[in-house]
Structure formats: structure tokens, C-alpha cells
Amino acid sequence: DTGVSQDPRHKITKRGQNVTFRCDPISEHNRLYWYRQTLGQGPEFLTYFQNEAQLEKSRLLSDRFSAERPKGSFSTLEIQRTEQGDSAMYLCASSLRDTLTHNYGYTFGSGTRLTVV
């Protein structure tokens, strides 16, 4: 396993188009996260999966955003009717499930940089 893979690395799209990003986590990690990062800021939480269940979704995520993780393996993040404000780096991360006494760090992918023109 070579880590968390994200595809594509870069995406340029016209405003109003739909885009879909893919994330392949580390196979033994049952937790998967999507974050968004704009220039000069820290990552902002978007959504979280434990196996195939989407357990939390940020209020930042409008109805135009949807994420899936069928069969608890790879995940997709779709943005419909893109807007210029959606331009950002979209990061995927995975981790093991926390124990009662230990929180696991994330392994991040390289991200997908979205530019909406």
C-alpha cells in the first residue's frame, strides 16, 4: 500500500459544470475524511466516513456537494454547478479508528486542486 491516492491532481472547470474527485485510502484504514484548504489557511473539515457510513457532514457543505464511499473502500466527492468560490485544494485523508486512549494521526493524499473559471 503506497498511501492515500487522489485523482485527479488538478482540475480546471468552467463555472456551472459538475466535477467529481476520487480518493483511495490506505486499505486497512476504516476512517476517511474530506477537507478543503484555501490558500494560506488550514484545512477545513467537510465530511467523514467510517467504513461506508457518512457519519458527519460540515455545515460548510452546501447541497451542491455530495460524497460517497460505497463498500467502505474508495470515496468520491462531487460538486455540482461549480462556483468560483469552490476553487480550493480538496484533501482526502484516512486513519485507523481511535481507541479510548489514543487518537490516530491522518495520512493525507496529495490533494486535488480545483480551479473554477
Place this chain on the structure above:
Amino acid sequence: AQKITQTQPGMFVQEKEAVTLDCTYDTSDPSYGLFWYKQPSSGEMIFLIYQGSYDQQNATEGRYSLNFQKARKSANLVISASQLGDSAMYFCAMREGTGGFKTIFGAGTRLFVKA
């Protein structure tokens, strides 16, 4: 509500010297984890070090150590013997341990290592 504050937008350090990056946090949960991540110019976030709220000793990982002061709610990262490759953005982060699934990140500190 959880909050992470990094007050240093940028820091300079001479190669081979030590540097401390500040981080304060706020949470009402007695169980939580604190993390530091490095983001080089290539963009990929790299997990550096973890400190649990119940850990008695400060965490260390190679040249990285976390100066955990629970009463002050601070979790400063200390990098010893800085190297040119340490130049990057550094993010402090926290995850609440009871019922919390998400990690929140601070705004980051950009570290410049001078030769």
C-alpha cells in the same frame, strides 16, 4: 466549541538551531488529542507528532517534541537542530476524544530555515 490558535504567521530560524512554534487550544472535553502536521511546498500534509490529553510525558519523535502544558492549554512544537528541509507550513490540530470524529486545524505557521 473546539478552537486552535496559532499566533505566528511566519518564523525564521538559523540552520542547526532549535525553534518553537506556538499553539493554544480550547476545548471543554477532558479527552482529546493534539497533533502537528507539516505541509511542504509540494502540498502534501505530513503527520509529525501526537499528544494525548492524558499522557503524562511530552511526546517526542526524532527532532520533534511537543511541549504540552495542559493548564495553559498550549501544545507548542519544538524542532531541534533545524534543517533546510524543515522549511514548510506547520499546522497544529486537535481532535476531541469522546464522540468527536473530526480534527480541526489552526491557520498554520510558515517556518523559514536560513542557511
